[in-house]
Amino acid sequence: MASLQILYQPQAVMHVLILCLILEIASGQDKRNNLLSLNLKVSSMNKANEFTITLTVTNNVNKCMVVKISIEDNPNIKYLSAKATYTACICTVNNYFWDIQVFANTVLQGKAEVVPAKDICPDGENIYPVTSYNETVKSEILVIS
Structure with missing residues (x-):
């Protein structure tokens, strides 16, 4: 349970959102190259x-x-x-x-x-x-x- 407490920090949430954005952009580029x-x-x-x-x-x-x-x-x-x-x-x-x-x-x-x-x-x-x-x-x- 202690490991989930890190997600309640604003900086950690921002890092997760940026990671999701980067992953979505990368998959979107693959579709354009097809x-x-x-x-x-x-x-x-x-x-x-x-x-x-x-x-x-x-x-x-x-x-x-x-x-x-x-x-x-x-x-x-x-x-x-x-x-x-x-x-x-x-x-x-x-x-x-x-x-x-x-x-x-x-x-x-x-x-x-x-x-x-x-x-x-x-x-x-x-x-x-x-x-x-x-x-x-x-x-x-x-x-x-």
Whole structure:
């Protein structure tokens, strides 16, 4: 009980409040640094070891940004349509698609990188300033023998 008496001193209460404020500020900064969220979905197609990949990119700030979206190179993957790299103005949520064939168990990695605008977003849009920000997401694909 004596250890709790220290909390009745004004100086101790002030230290506890300052500590709480510092901890809240630190966690708030983490949320601001999370500009984009990625979700990678792997769906089976009708043929064995063929998949449709959907990469969903969500903008977590209230300004549009130009984002380059891609799938990392992987020797176990063959692209059935094209190995496209997209560059788009993302203001809310966008989806990107690839059809692939996989030859061995592998890890697929999607990537989104904020890049300079260069007339990608419509005129008048509030554009997020360019940063060196990028985000990745991974998904394991198992082949059927």
